[in-house]
Amino acid sequence: MEGIAPVLGQEKTLGPTQDAKELMRSGPGSNSGVSKFFNIHSVAAFCVFLFVNLLASTYAPIQDCDEVFNYWEPTHFIAHGFGLQTWEYSPEYAIRSWLYALIHAIPSKVAAVFFSKKVFEFYFVRGVLGSICAGCETRLFSTISRTMNPRIALIFSFAMVTSSGMFHASVAYLPSSFAMYTAMMGATAFMYVKDGLKTAEGIMWFGIGATIGWPFSAALILPFIPDELAYLKRTADIHGVVSRVLAGVMRILAIVSLQVAVDLLFYGKVVFVPWRIVSYNIFSGSSRGPDIFGTEPWHFYIRNLLLNFNAWFLLAMCAGPLLGLQLLFTRLSSTRRTTLRSMMISTPFYTWLAIFTAQSHKEERFMYPVYPFLCLNAAIAMHIVLNYLGHLSPRSIIGKMPAEVKLALVGAFVLAIGIVGILRTVGTVSAYSAPLEIYKPLQSSEYADMQGNVCLGKEWYRFPSSYFLPKNIRLKFVKSAFHGLLPGEFSEAGIVSGIPPTWLIPPGMNDQNIEDPGKHVDVGHCSFMVDSIFSGSESSLLEPNHINDGKNWEQIQCHKFLDSSQTHPLGRILWIPDWEIIPAKFRRQWAKYCLLRRKSATG
Numbered sequence: 001m002e003g004i005a006p007v008l009g010q011e012k013t014l015g016p017t018q019d020a021k022e023l024m025r026s027g028p029g030s031n032s033g034v035s036k037f038f039n040i041h042s043v044a045a046f047c048v049f050l051f052v053n054l055l056a057s058t059y060a061p062i063q064d065c066d067e068v069f070n071y072w073e074p075t076h077f078i079a080h081g082f083g084l085q086t087w088e089y090s091p092e093y094a095i096r097s098w099l100y101a102l103i104h105a106i107p108s109k110v111a112a113v114f115f116s117k118k119v120f121e122f123y124f125v126r127g128v129l130g131s132i133c134a135g136c137e138t139r140l141f142s143t144i145s146r147t148m149n150p151r152i153a154l155i156f157s158f159a160m161v162t163s164s165g166m167f168h169a170s171v172a173y174l175p176s177s178f179a180m181y182t183a184m185m186g187a188t189a190f191m192y193v194k195d196g197l198k199t200a201e202g203i204m205w206f207g208i209g210a211t212i213g214w215p216f217s218a219a220l221i222l223p224f225i226p227d228e229l230a231y232l233k234r235t236a237d238i239h240g241v242v243s244r245v246l247a248g249v250m251r252i253l254a255i256v257s258l259q260v261a262v263d264l265l266f267y268g269k270v271v272f273v274p275w276r277i278v279s280y281n282i283f284s285g286s287s288r289g290p291d292i293f294g295t296e297p298w299h300f301y302i303r304n305l306l307l308n309f310n311a312w313f314l315l316a317m318c319a320g321p322l323l324g325l326q327l328l329f330t331r332l333s334s335t336r337r338t339t340l341r342s343m344m345i346s347t348p349f350y351t352w353l354a355i356f357t358a359q360s361h362k363e364e365r366f367m368y369p370v371y372p373f374l375c376l377n378a379a380i381a382m383h384i385v386l387n388y389l390g391h392l393s394p395r396s397i398i399g400k401m402p403a404e405v406k407l408a409l410v411g412a413f414v415l416a417i418g419i420v421g422i423l424r425t426v427g428t429v430s431a432y433s434a435p436l437e438i439y440k441p442l443q444s445s446e447y448a449d450m451q452g453n454v455c456l457g458k459e460w461y462r463f464p465s466s467y468f469l470p471k472n473i474r475l476k477f478v479k480s481a482f483h484g485l486l487p488g489e490f491s492e493a494g495i496v497s498g499i500p501p502t503w504l505i506p507p508g509m510n511d512q513n514i515e516d517p518g519k520h521v522d523v524g525h526c527s528f529m530v531d532s533i534f535s536g537s538e539s540s541l542l543e544p545n546h547i548n549d550g551k552n553w554e555q556i557q558c559h560k561f562l563d564s565s566q567t568h569p570l571g572r573i574l575w576i577p578d579w580e581i582i583p584a585k586f587r588r589q590w591a592k593y594c595l596l597r598r599k600s601a602t603g
Contacts, residue, residue: 056168057129197231207252287512304364
């Protein structure tokens with residue numbers, strides 16, 4: 001370990017030389033000298049983040065039906081007067097805040113002024129989400145650069161823009177993505193202490209994420225509390241600490257008051273939605289709660305994060321141990337304080353991963369709030385490794401390698417991680433974009449004033465929202481092999497005192513995922529049908545093959561959809577081109593995903 005000690009305890013401030021040897025080195029607290037090579041202006045970083053996020057807003061498929069039914073549909077209802085309603089929005093249960101949907105309805109209404117087709121509102125709202133996320137990413141990037149090291153900030157930004165996970169999370173209309181935005185802002189406030197502690201601001205941002213977004217995200221503030229306690233221990237300024245905490249709490253109470261007021265208008269009664277969410281998920285018993293919607297093994301998030309972040313995830317897991325070694329071999333008190341603070345900053349990812357790994361019900365979106373912390377941890381680990389390689393003894397095997405060779409190897413490794421991430425993103429977009437594509441014919445003038453129903457059976461969970469339907473066409477469900485509770489419909493009784501009748505208790509709702517036959521219509525009421533056909537799948541009484549039923553249906557738009565059961569694992573994980581030179585067993589296999597029109601239906 002004698003070769004590690006001087007490296008992990010490195011305090012040398014490097015000079016302005018920028019040859020390959022110096023680029024491998026960058027002192028952990030130094031922003032001068034060679035670190036200037038990595039110092040990217042915040043405007044440039046924002047442009048990169050924004051570009052990638054706008055790509056995501058345009059092309060990223062919707063990965064979770066909850067995003068549609070719990071958020072896009074209520075927003076569409078506010079903006080256009082109709083939409084699908086889940087049991088969570090029934091006043092009887094009220095575990096979704098209308099404030100969150102109302103906030104997103106504002107850009108939807110703004111877009112409606114400029115665009116006649118609703119689908120443009122969908123993409124405009126997504127673009128707004130991507131822009132907000134880019135702003136939050138830039139703030140965190142800038143703070144990392146100023147308080148830690150520009151090289152860490154550069155690696156962090158590269159991990160963020162090349163990972164498949166961030167591509168989808170950045171524009172997802174989900175409370176977990178909203179909590180990710182506010183967690184970045186909260187972390188920025190706690191990390192940047194040059195002008196004094198910003199505890200009130202940090203508490204406010206984490207509080208906004210927990211109240212308007214997802215209450216469980218409040219756990220992300222816990223790793224930052226020791227910093228405030230350490231300050232109290234050093235200064236004995238209890239008045240300052242209490243003042244900052246109270247200021248933060250008062251800001252949260254103002255947000256809560258607004259939330260309660262909005263939900264009072266929509267539900268017709270006083271409810272505190274964050275508590276209802278916690279109560280249902282933790283204290284509702286075995287017949288209710290998240291586990292009735294499915295459980296996963298303990299390694300679910302490990303596999304998922306490896307898929308969406310590949311080597312960045314492995315590096316993120318190494319950040320804590322590497323910082324521990326740095327602390328162990330560092331003797332100067334100033335450097336030890338810096339390392340301890342870095343350990344605090346790296347803790348949110350581990351805390352969150354531990355909490356949610358322990359839960360039986362697991363979903364990919366539950367990790368969204370800590371995606372930026374994962375990338376930050378990965379950047380910290382990479383920075384420490386680079387610093388180690390840059391200061392190895394010339395007598396060691398690696399130390400004898402020319403600096404240019406080491407730099408090339410490291411660059412190739414980082415580039416490979418980025419390419420794998422991009423290939424996964426491209427693979428996901430090309431494989432699962434069909435639900436966003438097949439509704440395009442309905443945007444034509446032929447169907448602008450048509451009245452009718454678009455029906456979904458086994459494809460109910462891939463519906464992209466009512467923003468893709470003309471104003472007089474409604475979504476309906478036909479019976480399939482699914483036996484859970486489907487969404488109902490918001491009342492279209494009209495506006496009362498400026499508020500839609502959302503306080504009415506809809507029929508057939510329950511919080512136990514028990515099927516309600518009233519949510520189905522007979523196929524005879526369907527003007528259009530969305531269906532898919534996969535290789536090896538067999539039709540049944542509940543799930544007939546409508547695509548091949550040429551007697552009753554005609555295909556007006558079909559798109560390819562990945563047949564994962566017939567595709568090699570490599571093709572499911574990454575983008576594999578459909579080239580003849582690719583061995584057949586590695587090529588992706590495709591299903592058919594179609595919008596059908598009843599032959600008797602006329603515009």
